[in-house]
Amino acid sequence: MAAPRIELVPSASAIPAAAWDACAGTGNPFATHAFAHALEQSGSVSAQTGWTPAHLAVRPDEAADPVSVMPAYVKTHSRGEFVFDHGWAEAFERAGGQYYPKLQISTPFTPATGPRLLTRSDADPALLLKGAEAVCRHHSLSSAHATFIPPEQLPVFRDADWLIRHGEQFHWFNRDYRTFDDFLGALSSRKRKTIRRERRGAADSGLRILQLRGADIREEDWDDFWVFYQDTGARKWGSPYLTRSFFTLMSQMMADRLLLVVARMEGRTVAAALNFIGGDCLYGRYWGTVVDVPFLHFELCYYQAIDFAIAHGLARVEAGAQGPHKLARGYEPVTTYSAHFIADAGLRTAVAEFLTHERDMVARDIEIMRGMTPFRRDEG
CATH class of the missing domain: 3.40.630.30 (Gcn5-related N-acetyltransferase (GNAT))
Known part of the structure; x- marks a missing residue:
């Protein structure tokens, strides 16, 4: 041969x-x-x-x-x-x-x-x-x-x-939780109260939070997300790595792998977090906002991801690079x-x-x- x-x-x-x-x-x-x-x-x-x-x-x-x-x-x-x-x-x-x-x-x-x-x-x-x-x-x-x-x-x-x-890194692990409250029940009382307070802070802000998948993600949503991504990228890296057309192509080629968590105020999208869905893992990638709402970052990037993983039986959430602050939100060092x-x-x-x-x-x-x-x- x-x-x-x-x-x-x-x-x-x-x-x-x-x-x-x-x-x-x-x-x-x-x-x-x-x-x-x-x-x-x-x-x-x-x-x-x-x-x-x-x-x-x-x-x-x-x-x-x-x-x-x-x-x-x-x-x-x-x-x-x-x-x-x-x-x-x-x-x-x-x-x-x-x-x-x-x-x-x-x-x-x-x-x-x-x-x-x-x-x-x-x-x-x-x-x-x-x-x-x-x-x-x-x-x-x-x-x-x-x-x-x-x-x-x-x-x-x-x-x-x-x-x-x-x-x-810091990953969240699903230990057969049926609900978010099941997960909270595994935490110490003080940490449980902290997370509940943070989630209430985001919920009481008047924002409507939605989880969008596949065909539910429109081009207008990508236009909004591009603004957030550019702002976050400029502050973290100096210039964004990805072009605007990447998000459209990705949505066309692998829509079933995308989860976009958006926060809307009076019908206008003011923040969003983009996740990718794997076989047994949810991967958090990018987020951004044009409003200053306490705990909104934690809600969109961490708690909504945990909600989704529990609801869909995923084994873990990988929330990207950096972030010892993730530790207090139930993400563990790996x-x-x-x-x-x-x-x-x-x-x-x-x-x-x-x-x-x-x-x-x-x-x-x-x-x-x-x-x-x-x-x-x-x-x-």
């Missing part, structure tokens, strides 16, 4: 959607062909934005559909990744190296754990890592970085001798993972030493924060 072919693919559109999704599965919305294609078609990722698509595909022969896909991008900066390597870049460049361009294996602008090696059951995921290493060497890229890797894919990266990095191939031996040694200390620090932080969760101590 012929050896499998590893190809560098310049766009998601060059791979049939059915073949891509046969590798990705259906559980994670960010791993789908539709999401990658919407990013590219909308111009949100491109050479101009510093995210040049450079996907890898493994085919059993020249004519066959891919049996493995690695969504990847050549980067000329480190923005929009949420696993920060600016210090590595600065140190390498001070030493006379060139850190950029690099290869980023991730879902752009999305700090959500998901598969990075999209493979059919009969395919070898290690071939994708060999391909990524070959791309780095052939194109003089300093490194390759796979971020927010699911734990079940870590052994493949470890076996390939990639460096493993630990981070932390370890996140990334893997890194460093071509330069000296830089690899320095990064490996840094990661050893960082992993210890992350483990200590998570242990401390687990003792600060709002759950009743008799619940463990």
